[in-house]
Amino acid sequence: MLGYIINRLLAMIPTLLVISVIIFTLIQLPPGDFLETQIAEMQAQGENVDQAKIEYLRQEYGLDKPVYLQYLSWVTGLLQGDLGYSFEHELPVTEVIGDRITLTIILAFAATLFTYVMSFPIGIYTAVKQYSLGDYVFSFVGFIGLATPNFLLALILLYFANVWFGTSIGGLMDPQYIGQPWSLDKLLSVLEHLWVPVVVIGTSGTAGMIRRLRANMLDELQKQYVITAKAKGLSPLKILIKYPLRLAINPFIADIGSILPDLLSGSVLVAVVMGLETTGPMLVNALLSQDMYLAGSFLIIESSLVVLGVFLSDLILAAIDPRIRLGGGAVK
Amino acid sequence: MTSNPNKSLEHFVSSADFDPQTVSKLTPQQERYYTASQWQIMWWKFRKHKLALYSGIILVCMYIVALLAELVAPYSLHNREIDHIYAPPQVVHLFHEGDFIGPFVYGFDYQLNMENLKREYTPNPAKIQKLQFFCQSEQDYEFWGLIEGNFHFICPDEGGTLFLWGTDRLGRDVFSRIIYGSRISLTIGLIGVTISFVLGTFFGGLAGYFGGIVDNLVLRAVEILKSFPSLPLFMTLSALLPVTWSPLGVFFGISIIQGFLDWPGLARAVRSKLLSLREEDFTTAAQLMGASHARVIGRHLLPSFSSHLIASATLAVPMMILGETSLSFLGLGLRAPITSWGVLLNEAQNINSVVLYPWLLLPVQPVILVVLCYNFLGDGLRDAADPYK
Numbered sequence: 001m002l003g004y005i006i007n008r009l010l011a012m013i014p015t016l017l018v019i020s021v022i023i024f025t026l027i028q029l030p031p032g033d034f035l036e037t038q039i040a041e042m043q044a045q046g047e048n049v050d051q052a053k054i055e056y057l058r059q060e061y062g063l064d065k066p067v068y069l070q071y072l073s074w075v076t077g078l079l080q081g082d083l084g085y086s087f088e089h090e091l092p093v094t095e096v097i098g099d100r101i102t103l104t105i106i107l108a109f110a111a112t113l114f115t116y117v118m119s120f121p122i123g124i125y126t127a128v129k130q131y132s133l134g135d136y137v138f139s140f141v142g143f144i145g146l147a148t149p150n151f152l153l154a155l156i157l158l159y160f161a162n163v164w165f166g167t168s169i170g171g172l173m174d175p176q177y178i179g180q181p182w183s184l185d186k187l188l189s190v191l192e193h194l195w196v197p198v199v200v201i202g203t204s205g206t207a208g209m210i211r212r213l214r215a216n217m218l219d220e221l222q223k224q225y226v227i228t229a230k231a232k233g234l235s236p237l238k239i240l241i242k243y244p245l246r247l248a249i250n251p252f253i254a255d256i257g258s259i260l261p262d263l264l265s266g267s268v269l270v271a272v273v274m275g276l277e278t279t280g281p282m283l284v285n286a287l288l289s290q291d292m293y294l295a296g297s298f299l300i301i302e303s304s305l306v307v308l309g310v311f312l313s314d315l316i317l318a319a320i321d322p323r324i325r326l327g328g329g330a331v332k
Numbered sequence: 333m334t335s336n337p338n339k340s341l342e343h344f345v346s347s348a349d350f351d352p353q354t355v356s357k358l359t360p361q362q363e364r365y366y367t368a369s370q371w372q373i374m375w376w377k378f379r380k381h382k383l384a385l386y387s388g389i390i391l392v393c394m395y396i397v398a399l400l401a402e403l404v405a406p407y408s409l410h411n412r413e414i415d416h417i418y419a420p421p422q423v424v425h426l427f428h429e430g431d432f433i434g435p436f437v438y439g440f441d442y443q444l445n446m447e448n449l450k451r452e453y454t455p456n457p458a459k460i461q462k463l464q465f466f467c468q469s470e471q472d473y474e475f476w477g478l479i480e481g482n483f484h485f486i487c488p489d490e491g492g493t494l495f496l497w498g499t500d501r502l503g504r505d506v507f508s509r510i511i512y513g514s515r516i517s518l519t520i521g522l523i524g525v526t527i528s529f530v531l532g533t534f535f536g537g538l539a540g541y542f543g544g545i546v547d548n549l550v551l552r553a554v555e556i557l558k559s560f561p562s563l564p565l566f567m568t569l570s571a572l573l574p575v576t577w578s579p580l581g582v583f584f585g586i587s588i589i590q591g592f593l594d595w596p597g598l599a600r601a602v603r604s605k606l607l608s609l610r611e612e613d614f615t616t617a618a619q620l621m622g623a624s625h626a627r628v629i630g631r632h633l634l635p636s637f638s639s640h641l642i643a644s645a646t647l648a649v650p651m652m653i654l655g656e657t658s659l660s661f662l663g664l665g666l667r668a669p670i671t672s673w674g675v676l677l678n679e680a681q682n683i684n685s686v687v688l689y690p691w692l693l694l695p696v697q698p699v700i701l702v703v704l705c706y707n708f709l710g711d712g713l714r715d716a717a718d719p720y721k
Binding site for chain 1: 556561569707
């Protein structure tokens with residue numbers, strides 16, 4: 001097991017490296033560097049350009065060096081927790097995004113949890129009672145959830161949350177807690193606001209998950225060991241939980257890799273609509289104003305989150321599924 | 333046993349005509365089934381999937397509407413009714429005070445609420461405006477930018493209005509704009525899927541057919557592309573499209589990006605299928621006869637599961653339509669002069685519009701409808717793709 005973990009950890013390195021190269025290329029793609037843009041803008045506004053400051057920044061960020069050296073300094077900076085400099089906010093990126101990353105992770109985690117909690121019982125129910133009324137209803141709702149753009153759901157739920165529960169519109173917490181250190185009250189306020197975005201973001205993932213779990217369960221329920229268990233007189237519930245469920249549950253863990261990018265994507269839209277203090281709206285702003293270092297940092301953090309999520313799901317899968325052989329040869 | 337063993341059995345020969353197929357006689361239906369081509373059987377099977385069939389029909393209708401947008405829309409694309417800003421939808425009635433007069437709408441009385449400065453429109457039962465069909469109006473257009481005309485399938489009454497789904501902040505008819513927007517929104521997915529189809533079959537084909545290092549490389553690439561959260565990456569790429577590009581350029585740029593981000597899934601499917609197919613006897617036969625790699629993949633391997641590919645491509649279209657809608661909604665995709673459903677929804681970005689002008693959210697209807705239809709169609713195609721099951 002330890003060997004497997006180390007193996008997987010090592011395999012993550014090239015992946016992350018290529019991701020960082022791609023993102024760095026994206027950062028570099030707009031013509032000119034950000035200082036030139038900055039200078040042009042300041043001159044256009046008739047301001048005096050502080051030559052010394054520009055020279056300082058130019059050296060600090062190695063803009064006068066060849067591209068590969070710039071890349072190296074960017075990557076080493078990343079490893080040391082220095083994400084670069086946001087030229088829109090005139091602050092280091094780490095300071096700009098600090099709280100937002102935490103909130104994004106909380107949101108993603110809560111949405112994943114919601115997806116699992118919702119799809120688990122529904123998936124089992126629709127499989128066991130195939131072609132029942134409940135099956136059709138859930139399938140229909142699932143399809144609607146799949147087809148409705150996230151932001152629409154967000155707008156509607158937000159409206160009703162405000163009308164019915166008096167939750168303040170927009171944001172992840174009541175306004176007075178923004179920028180405050182974490183406290184119990186702040187946490188409670190976050191929890192009160194969290195459920196709308198969590199429901200909205202989770203819904204789209206839930207639909208797909210229900211269908212997969214249902215299909216898996218249906219396959220397993222036909223197998224002979226279920227008949228044997230039935231013949232031996234086990235109670236239906238016990239049969240269900242003891243055997244087919246254990247096998248059908250695999251995609252739940254394996255899918256973290258595909259669910260996480262979806263959730264992060266979905267959260268961007270929802271966050272913009274609802275004005276959440278997550279990375280999403282900031283990313284949109286950064287992109288609109290071509291503040292590429294900031295945008296790049298978001299991308300690399302989120303991609304790393306996904307890679308990490310896949311790694312964790314692989315580990316859990318290897319731990320709970322005895323059919324997965326560690327270090328086996330290539331599988332066809 | 334018989335009592336007289338010496339008496340031999342009488343030799344019997346039937347005098348009737350001999351038909352060698354009496355035992356396994358095929359009914360006409362069976363014969364039709366056995367001689368039908370694969371595509372024919374697929375069609376029969378698909379036809380049984382009623383939901384998919386109807387979805388397909390709806391989609392065809394929507395594409396026809398998109399094709400004839402100028403004729404279907406009662407107003408032209410940029411027409412502004414400055415007297416009717418934020419007018420609510422007009423309901424089509426058939427009866428007025430118990431009398432049948434055919435489809436008509438009630439005209440609006442307009443007044444400005446001086447307390448909250450809200451425009452208030454109330455339908456006035458005295459103003460009966462009958463709808464006109466197959467009519468000419470002052471709403472001129474150039475059909476596909478080529479032929480000038482003013483013929484419409486449906487027009488408002490003379491001097492009247494016909495805002496089926498209300499108007500927006502500039503007094504433009506939402507219904508007409510949705511019709512025009514369908515052109516962009518319905519085609520962007522098709523272009524994207526075509527690109528992703530080409531890339532996916534190419535790389536997936538390489539990986540599955542050659543295996544080894546090529547396979548490994550492609551798989552790694554797929555893995556890396558998959559670990560980007562798709563929407564943020566999509567946003568970043570489309571933000572990088574130069575602002576100086578023409579709207580049409582941006583449109584193609586975005587569909588190309590979509591295709592480029594979508595191919596990994598398809599490549600993976602093609603690869604796993606090819607990995608098993610390349611071991612089949614017919615592949616070996618083709619190789620021994622000296623067929624080139626490209627020919628083996630293109631002529632012998634891909635056709636054996638092309639139906640699957642079509643099904644999965646169909647399922648990819650709605651994701652692209654949703655992607656475009658989301659991106660334009662955020663203001664990062666298509667921009668104003670272009671009309672797409674996402675661009676229209678951009679106006680409904682804040683909570684105020686839900687409360688005050690809920691009809692601005694109507695462009696979401698066709699989005700949901702199209703996405704659902706494509707999903708059902710794709711499901712039906714996938715089931716039909718394996719006709720011998």
